[in-house]
Amino acid sequence: xxxxxxxxxxxxxxxxxxxxxxxxxxxxxxxxxxxxxxxxxxxxxxxxxxxxxxxxxxxxxxxxxxxxxxxxxxxxxxxxxxxxxxxxxxxxxxxxxxxxxxxxxxxxxxxxxxxxxxxxxxxxxxxxxxxxxxxxxxxxxxxxxxxxxxxxxxxxxxxxxxxxxxxxxxxxxxxxxxxxxxxxxxxxxx
Numbered sequence: 001x002x003x004x005x006x007x008x009x010x011x012x013x014x015x016x017x018x019x020x021x022x023x024x025x026x027x028x029x030x031x032x033x034x035x036x037x038x039x040x041x042x043x044x045x046x047x048x049x050x051x052x053x054x055x056x057x058x059x060x061x062x063x064x065x066x067x068x069x070x071x072x073x074x075x076x077x078x079x080x081x082x083x084x085x086x087x088x089x090x091x092x093x094x095x096x097x098x099x100x101x102x103x104x105x106x107x108x109x110x111x112x113x114x115x116x117x118x119x120x121x122x123x124x125x126x127x128x129x130x131x132x133x134x135x136x137x138x139x140x141x142x143x144x145x146x147x148x149x150x151x152x153x154x155x156x157x158x159x160x161x162x163x164x165x166x167x168x169x170x171x172x173x174x175x176x177x178x179x180x181x182x183x184x185x186x187x188x189x190x
Contacts, residue, residue: 002061002127003073009054009136012038013143014151022152023159034159041154045147048174050187051075052135053143053151061086061127065119069103069110074135075187077109081132087123092130095120108187150181 019034042053052058052074060072080102084092099119103110111131113119122128137143157175174182 001063001073004059004061005056006059006132007057009042009052009056011054011140012042012151013053013140013148014038014155015140019152019155023156030159034155037155037158038151041151041158044174045150045154045178045182049147049182049185051147051185053137053147054140055134055136055138057081057132057134060131060133062129062131063126064122065113065129069112070131072109072111072131072133072135075107075109076137077104077133077135078138079134080104080111081134082130083111084130084132085120085123086128086130090123093123144185146181147185150178153178153181 016031016035016038019038020028020031023034025034046053050073055078058074060070062070083095083100085095086092099114101112101114103112140148153175157178
């Protein structure tokens with residue numbers, strides 16, 4: 001299974017102005033750094049929670065169809081644009097939507113083969129199935145406030161602590177307050 005970002009978010013969940021106000025920064029000389037930290041914090045927290053915050057487009061590549069449902073690795077998912085069979089030399093063959101059912105509101109989002117139907121055989125052994133989907137809460141205004149707050153707190157933490165933070169022998173990747181904010185949104189692998 002390979003997950004590829006095909007179109008990233010058009011905006012970040014928090015703006016530079018909001019981050020500067022949160023950190024009480026009047027000087028604009030660090031704006032480039034703060035902007036980079038916002039993007040890095042969002043990406044880090046998306047990876048920790050296995051959620052897309054702002055709308056983005058992804059492609060999931062599979063070697064074969066599973067016996068049960070296809071579990072999408074990100075949430076929330078708003079749409080599946082296409083499921084295609086990928087070939088080396090011919091154009092991709094998009095499957096008819098009647099061949100599958102979507103459970104996008106489920107946790108995790110899943111795609112089921114149609115009742116009584118069988119998935120077609122992929123045209124190649126590796127990465128022969130492509131699923132194009134849209135994930136994210138919507139625009140920045142739709143991102144839950146707790147996730148926005150976690151982004152702000154992580155940006156502020158990284159801004160103030162520019163070296164790795166360690167407690168004893170273990171490094172602390174995410175401060176406990178940030179971890180507590182994202183805990184209700186974490187998706188666990190089963």
